[in-house]
Amino acid sequence: MRAISLVRQKNLLYLIEQYGSIARLNLALGRPKKDxxxxxxxxxxxxxxxxxxxxxxxxxxxxIEEKLNYPPGWMDKEHPEIQPIPENQEDIKSITEEKKATSLKLTVIPLFEIRRRSTDGRFVPFKIGNVQMPDIFIEKSAYPIRAEKAESFYVDELTSSDLVPYGSIVILDKSVRSYTKDGLYLVELNGSVVFRKIISSAKGGFIVQSSSTNSEHIQNLEALKILGFGVFIWVQQAL
Structure with a gap:
């Protein structure tokens, strides 16, 4: 057995744990549920x-890395931060104290889910709770965001795609109400609230993607009402 195969298998076990089952991980990767x-x-x-x-x-x-937004080579490397806590009691105490020190300050962000409304079939946001994000994560990110400008969205089977995988949570900067740069946006389109990736086209206009294989070239964004810009995306993990 090659060493790299053991590393990849270990990281695969972590991903299965994150998604809750192989079936759900298959869906996030765009594979048949029972593959x-x-x-x-x-x-x-x-x-x-x-x-x-x-x-x-x-x-x-x-x-797997591309579909789940991990950097190239992530599956080939050991990741001590996702491995089980060591059995040594002193190590456990040290890690626990370190976690407490870095998680004292938390930002509370409202959590929404985009559901299909039964009356007219449109996708609209419903608040389902809150998420807590450590302040240090916000402060050291590539895109710092203030708590009052943040909203989060849970992606379920109805709204998932290879742009926003099933089970992920997207943090949005809701103060962004117009195109500012290429990236993932929450938009109102034809009366429904959906995720779209917007890219400025070298030929003029914009490319609007609903998935990696489905895109449309448009001259302007008048048909889209931008509701926020995607800042972070991650998958929930049972603790």
């Missing part, structure tokens, strides 16, 4: 012809 590939890699199932254990190849590793 057996990840299960076979997870268990190193033996190939019926070669009798060799199935390992995660380069193509699958890069595809």
């Amino acid at each position: 057996a590939t990840l299960s076979q890699v997870k268990n190193f199932a033996k190939h019926h012809k070669t009798n060799k254990p199935r390992e995660m190849g380069v193509a699958l590793a890069r595809s």
